[in-house]
Amino acid sequence: MNQGQKKKPRRSQVVDAKVFVDRVKLLMEGKGLTSSELADRADLARSAMTLFFAGERKPSADAVVKLAQALGASTDFLLGVSDESKSEELLQHPKVAELVRLFLSLSAKEQDRILEMVRLFCKTSVD
The missing domain is CATH 1.10.260.40 (lambda repressor-like DNA-binding domains)
Incomplete structure (x- = not known):
């Protein structure tokens, strides 16, 4: 070798x-x-x-x-x-847990729209 x-x-x-x-x-x-x-x-x-x-x-x-x-x-x-422990800690945050719960209740198409809106929001808030 x-x-x-x-x-x-x-x-x-x-x-x-x-x-x-x-x-x-x-x-x-x-x-x-x-x-x-x-x-x-x-x-x-x-x-x-x-x-x-x-x-x-x-x-x-x-x-x-x-x-x-x-x-x-x-x-x-x-x-x-x-x-994994970092993601578990994040899910303990009440607002994150609510966002995940609400997001999972949406259809796949609605989830895609939400993701696109969040990406756009993040892009415009940084600029």
């Missing part, structure tokens, strides 16, 4: 176990769940959760999906690919 080439991570190295465990624990804390309760909600063996948390086993893709669904998060967030 040339020095300039990056070594492709092995499949088992794709998931950063520490990031995964930290994020699962963070979301568990926020929801007031124990690892046993989370395992039950995600339909996973409690022993699997113990192994994940100990860093002795990495989760399968299926386990990541189940945990994400049980925690109300994205798989990307659990795997450290994205920082």
Whole structure:
């Protein structure tokens, strides 16, 4: 292998176990769940959760999906690919939550019109 080439991570190295465990624990804390309760909600063996948390086993893709669904998060967030927490904080703002709720109640055509109006508004307010 040339020095300039990056070594492709092995499949088992794709998931950063520490990031995964930290994020699962963070979301568990926020929801007031124990690892046993989370395992039950995600339909996973409690022993699997113990192994994940100990860093002795990495989760399968299926386990990541189940945990994400049980925690109300994205798989990307659990795997450290994205920082979903920023969008979650934004949705806690009452005005943003209302805008999202109202926007989602519109038809696709109406949503497109609203987006165009907002873009136009932003363009004229900056100038």
